[in-house]
Amino acid sequence: MEDWKQKYLSFKEKQNKQQFSASPAKExxxxxxxxxxxxxxQQVLGEDGDLxxxxxQLYGRQDAAIIFLSSVVDxxxxxxxxxKPLMTEPEDISVIxxxxxxxxxxxxNMTVHVAKGGRLSELYALPGTIIQGNVAVLVExxxxxxxxxxxxxxxxxxEQPQTEQIIRGSREGFIENLESNLSLLRYRLQTPDFRVQTxxxxVRTQSQAAVCFIEGIAEPRLIEEVxxxxxxxxxxSIIDAGYIEQxxxxxxxxxxxxxxPTERPDKTTAALLxxxxxxxxxxxxxxLIVPALFNQFFQTLDDYNERFIVGSLIRIIRLIALMFSLFFPALYVAVISFNPELMPTEFAVAISGGRAGVPFPAVLEVLIMEISMEVLREATIRLPQMIGGALSIVGVLVVGQAAVSAGLSSPTTVVIVALTTIGSFATPAYNAAIALRMLRFPLILLAGLFGLYGVMIGTIFIVNHLLFLESFGVPYMIPYMPAKIRDMKDALVRAPLWWMRQRPSFLNAPDPTRLARHTPQTYTEKIFTEEGDLDEQPPHNHDAGRGGHR
Amino acid sequence: MNNRPITTMQAVAVIVSTIIGIGILTFPRFMAEAGDSGAPMVTASGIFIAFIGFWFTASVCRKFPNETLFIFSRRLVGAGLADFLTGLIVVFFAFSSGITMRQFGEVCVSVIFKKTPIEAVILLMLLLGCLSIRRNIVKFTYIHAFYLPLILLPVLIIILVSLKEIDVLNLLPVTGNQLTPRKFTTGMLTSASLYQGTFILTLLVPFMKKPQKVMKAGASALLLIVSIYVLIVIVSVGMFGAQETLLLFYPTLETARSISLGAGLLERFDAIFIIVWVISIFTTIFSNFYMAAYAFKELARFQDHRLVASFLLPFIFGSSLLPDNVFQTYDIASATAMFGLILLTFYPFLLWLTATIREKRGRSA
Incomplete structure (x- = not known):
């Protein structure tokens, strides 16, 4: 107890004595x-328990001391x-x-076997050096x-990144430690052109930030702007990358x-390239990847690792899901409450039958259901993983079913809301998915007020906003607008790798080529003859075909 | 980035999406009135008159590739006259966007949004325009170019799907029955007044990559528009016959209504068409509104046009509420269009004349 009291007192004393920082003056x-x-x-760091x-005795004959923080030093x-080497008395004392x-x-030069280090003569810099995990050696x-x-x-x-799961691709994800993250990038990018500027x-957190790029590929003006x-x-303070992003x-x-933002080193490497x-x-x-465009938010590495037809189809599915999550409930409200004649007659009858017992107008019904869905989603994130699964079952099955039988909502509404929510989870970028999910609420309101006209006006407003946006000077809707034919190969569809011979044009890479011209696309020459005997083929036939194509 | 980023294709897109708008709905009726079965010919002939005004505008803009028309007009005809005419341009474009919006409001309310009050339809669109105007001309171009496919696609679908329903007899004789020169001229002027909107390129020229290509851009845009309009007229006159087209208030919509795709897949094609057509109306209003705000900014020598847009909004809204009913709306709309045709033909002509006589030129780009 005495100890604590003393610490408290000296803390108070220091507070009274110095207003700001305890560091000694610069000179x-x-x-x-x-x-x-x-x-x-010690005046600066003296109260730290881990100091x-x-x-x-240096070499057994001179007063010396080492200072370090035990919490950050091995x-x-x-x-x-x-x-050990400092305290050992050398056999021949005269060499010292x-x-x-x-x-x-x-x-x-001779005693300490540690690679990184240095010398300092300024007192004010020493505490900072110690805090970063250095051991200081002082000699009388x-x-x-x-x-x-x-x-x-x-x-x-x-570990495997939790927020960005993919089927086919690396299982590694970034961790909190910067050095480990850099090593994950370094081993994927073994080129001397890979630059890291830290x-x-x-002011208080002194978080190390690293700007990485590949020299000769990233445009110098972009690097400069970053x-x-x-x-x-x-x-x-910079607590997380999210702070920097904002x-x-x-x-x-x-x-x-x-x-x-991404947790995946492979995705990061691809962006660098x-x-x-x-x-x-x-x-x-x-x-953090900059610049980031609208196009990037529904692309995943799966698209590139799979064959291009499959990759393109999945990408289109994802875009449809994204449209679902934005427009579906609004269109439903507008059609039901203003233009039921747009539906096929049988379907309209079925819907109105389902809605017979529901006391609210369609817009209110959909809003209630959508908001409760968002609440459920948020709750599932907060809950411990063991309970999370249980809750989602309770939420989806029980509440949905009960809401219908209690007359709170019609079965069609439940279907619509479920589709919307699932659709929004198909978007790979969590933050983009949230943006679109939240934008559907104003659209529902507009649909409830003005019908399809309102939905259309809201959509035009959102699209206009997207067209106005820029990320680090690059228009957000590239390659759709301004249209870049070359970059359309990697937009709605993902063209074959051998077709995308150049880097995205809007990034103005000094070295735009990423695939040599003579890389073959198809191999038509026969290696095996009819008899299936490889050895009878003259060996030069193998090479003749290779590289001969385009 | 480049400070002259607008490509020639984008300039074409701006003109096309500016011109194609509300006119397409009633257009066949006017043409049938003027030309009977010769309606397509009358439609096509309007391009000559529309081209005159455009030619003067484009050639005078080419001489001053670094400035907008509002700036160099002061040096050509003197600040007083230039400002007066700029003022007229502001009034014309503001009024024109109001009246266009009113026309569209009438269509919406009578065809699909029967429960929505017309004031709400108009105000919502004008607010959208007002908010979107607060950006520079490059973004203005992006918007037009992005929406262009969404404007052309529904029209082309209607044309393609209804082609099989055309009775060629309805279109003969190609020169029309009892087509008098007087009627022909009126029809030509009416169609020409619907093709205007090429004036918008005065805003684009200072930002175009190749300002000298403005003539080519405008000409190809006009050709594209005229061919679409001619096709629409052919389709509706060919489908209903000239005399019946006269009785239809929105012949294009009736065309859309009478076609069906597949086995009842899309029953109310006209409703879908109107909903998609909101985009086309938006681009038209957006252009007119932008032009009015920008010209007003130049007139008052303001730094930017953002605040002007908000101040113009009540006037545009008011002008859209001026007509008492749908018939008056169309009378006023025709009168406005005719006034615009005269203003936007003779003002560029005046500028072109003075520039040629005084041999003035801007610095080349």
Whole structure:
């Protein structure tokens, strides 16, 4: 208890003494007095419970100390590679220089076996260095400190990304640790042109952010713009990549995402190779892809890994699902309440039969059901996984069935609402799906007020908005508008890989070619003869066919 | 990005989607009135008159590829006269968008949205236009170009599906029965007044990649529009005969109504057509509204046109409520269109004349 009280008091005292930060002023240099130096550092970090100051005899003859935070430093390595060699008395004491500069060189060159590190003579920078996971070595009489990086942060293992499941493709996902994420990218992109530019963001959190791109593929102006926007952020904290996303997007008032977050390193690599720029931040398992366009939000890696016909069909299905989630309930309300004559007669009779006991107008009925569906969806996310499944069964089966028999809604409405919700989950990008899901509510209202005319006006408004949007200066609806024929190959359908010989044109990649011209598309030559005997074929026939096609 | 991003194709798209609009619904009736079975010919002949005004506009714009017409007109004919005529242009385009909207409101209310009050139909569309206008000309072009396929597709479907119902006898003689020169001229002027909208390219020229191609763009747009209109007239006159077309208030809609696709797959084709046609009306109103706001901005020497759009809204709404009934609406609409034809032919002619005589030129692009 005494301990805590003392800490509290000294905390109060410091609060009274200094208003802002405890760091010493910028000009202050390290002195030659070890005790004084330690005292100065402890004044800044002294209250931290994990601060370790270990005094010892350097080579058995000189006062010295190491300072580190035990929570971020690998102590085994510290013992083995720093403390042990420093404390060991050499057999021939004469090799140890007595001049302080030479002594520092000797420690750096001969004694400590740690790769990363450096030297410092400014006192104010030392606490920051220690916080980042460095071990500082101070020696009596030396007016500089050596530091060695032994940073070790607890991290989870690499797992399959939870938010972006795909059938065919890599099972790895990003984790929170920046270094691990970079290593995931590095091993997929073994080119020396892959560039990583890091800098800390957030005045208090000092989160390391990394801007990655491939030199010669990403357009220099785009890189420059990304770096410029990042440099303008002067926030207190960057907790997650989502913070950065909101600071750098073009039109923050739009519901549509203009930066694409992804958990998948393979997707990130593909984006890099298209000429886009990636932003990673320490502490977030999401990388941000810029620029992000409307087209990207219903593409997945599955489309590319599968054969192109299958990939294209699935992509079209996804687009239909997206349309479902936006328009279906609004069209239903408009047709039922204003223009029932547009339906086939038998169907109209069936619907009105189902609606016979429902006391509300169609728009209210659909709104109630849609809102309860959203509530269910949100609840399922919050619930622990074990209960989540149970709740969705209760929600969908029991509530849906009960609502119909209680006369709250007609069976058709339940079908419509279910289709809408399922449709919105088919969109691979979670944030884009949410935007469209939320936009369906104003559309339902317009449909209830003005019928199909209202739906049409609302749709035109949304499409106009999409046409106005830009992401890092690239029009959001490219390649549809302005029309880029070359990029249409990877839009509604996904053309065969050998047909997409160039990177997206709107990214202005300095090196636009991604597939050599002589890559064959089909192999028509026969390897096996009728008898099925490979060995009888003259060997040069194999090569003659290859590369001969286009 | 490039600061002259508009391609020639996009310029064509803007003109086409500006011109195709409400006119297409009543057009065959006017033409049948003027030309009887010669209606298609009368329709086609309108292009010559429409082309005159366009030719002057385009050639004067080509001389000043870096400015809009409102700026260089001041140097050509003096600030006073130029501003007066710009003012007339503002009034014309504002009024024209109001009256177009009223026409469409009448169609909507009588054909499909029977329960919706006409004021709501009009105001909703004008609000949409007002909100969309608050962007620059490049985005304006994107909108037109994006919607163009959605405008052409339903018209082409109607034409294709109803082709089999045409009775060729209804279209003979091609020159029409008792076609007097007087009637022919009136018909020609009426059709020409419906083809106007090419004036919108004065806004585009300063942003076009190749401003010299504006003539080509306008000409091909006009040709495309005329062929579509001629086909529509052929279809409705060929289907109903000239005399019956006269009795139909919206012959194009009747054409749509009388066709059916497949075995009752789409029973009310006209309703679907009207719903899709909202897009085409939107692009027309959007162009007119934009033109009015932009011209007003130039007239008042404002920095941008965004606020102007909001201030013009009540006037446009008011002008759309001026006519008492649907017949008066069409009378006023025809008068407005005729006024526009005269204004937008003679003003460019005046500018072209002064530019040629005084041999003025802007810096080339």
């Amino acid at each position: 202050v240099k390290l002195g030659i007095n070890l005790k004084q130096n330690l005292q100065d550092i 370790v100051v270990r005094q010892f 102590e085994n390595q510290l013992h083995e590679y720093v403390l 220089p007595s001049a302080m500069d030479a002594l520092a060189d000797y420690i750096w 009489g030396m007016n500089q400190a050596l530091y060695f990086s032994l940073r070790q942060i607890e991290k989870r293992s690499i 800098c800390p963001l957030g 770096l410029r926007r990042l440099s303008l952020i002067e926030a207190d 600071f750098i997007e073009d039109q923050p008032l739009s519901p549509f995402p203009q930066v694409q 298209e000429g886009r720029v990636i932003i990673l931040v320490d502490g977030s398992p999401f990388s």
